[in-house]
Amino acid sequence: MELEFHIVDTQTPTGTQSIDRAAQLLVRVVESAQPLAVGELADSTGLPKSTTSRLLAALERQGLLQRVDGRGRLRPGPVLLRFAQRDVPEANLVELSAPALRRLADESGETINLGVPTPVGVEHLAQRDSRHFVGATNWVGRRVPHDVSANGKVFLAFGAAPPPTDFDEEQRAAIRARGYATAIDELEHGLSALAGPVHGARGDVVAALSISGPTHRLTSERIEHLAPLLLEQCAGLSARLGHHDVERGAA
Numbered sequence: 016m017e018l019e020f021h022i023v024d025t026q027t028p029t030g031t032q033s034i035d036r037a038a039q040l041l042v043r044v045v046e047s048a049q050p051l052a053v054g055e056l057a058d059s060t061g062l063p064k065s066t067t068s069r070l071l072a073a074l075e076r077q078g079l080l081q082r083v084d085g086r087g088r089l090r091p092g093p094v095l096l097r098f099a100q101r102d103v104p105e106a107n108l109v110e111l112s113a114p115a116l117r118r119l120a121d122e123s124g125e126t127i128n129l130g131v132p133t134p135v136g137v138e139h140l141a142q143r144d145s146r147h148f149v150g151a152t153n154w155v156g157r158r159v160p161h162d163v164s165a166n167g168k169v170f171l172a173f174g175a176a177p178p179p180t181d182f183d184e185e186q187r188a189a190i191r192a193r194g195y196a197t198a199i200d201e202l203e204h205g206l207s208a209l210a211g212p213v214h215g216a217r218g219d220v221v222a223a224l225s226i227s228g229p230t231h232r233l234t235s236e237r238i239e240h241l242a243p244l245l246l247e248q249c250a251g252l253s254a255r256l257g258h259h260d261v262e263r264g265a266a
Contacts, residue, residue, distance in 0.1 A: 165210035168196035216257030
């Protein structure tokens, strides 16, 4: 009589185990008051750090989680933000942004966008079109690099996305001090934009509002003229998300 023995690798999770573990990590991040590091998540769940890192990377690729700074701490990603902002029951970010988008479009006549950070760039969730024929581009659903877009520079400056090596602290500090970012002929020649940060209830930057249009219309003088209105609407949307810090630069 022959006996067959099978060695079971207890370190390699089955498909069901992987789903359970990934869900557990996602819940920990969503329920945390602060962004969490990989090591903290590994310790709190009892999972090996290598397994934790692999599962978090998969969640990040799907947009369920995102990194908030160079240290790699994680918070809920754009897929979750697309549907609902935490601490604002039954309200979603796109719906809450509608008054700000409408006011900015009416006052500026230019294209207005709501963007959120993702690991690979800015994702545009909502838009109000320019009343001009020139500059009327639909950005919803499109992603653009952080470092050449006004929205993206906001995320880099306020720690919502890890900055590239050539985007130094001096540049980030200048944006934070001014309260908004600009991109002049960077994403595309002839296209300019300014953007301001939108803060969530706990103070972290969860989105950005931008005004964009042809460079010949969005001159430096007009950008300075529009900036106070932009920051006012960023502050209003931040307040609707539960953020009440009215200090300049904190929206």
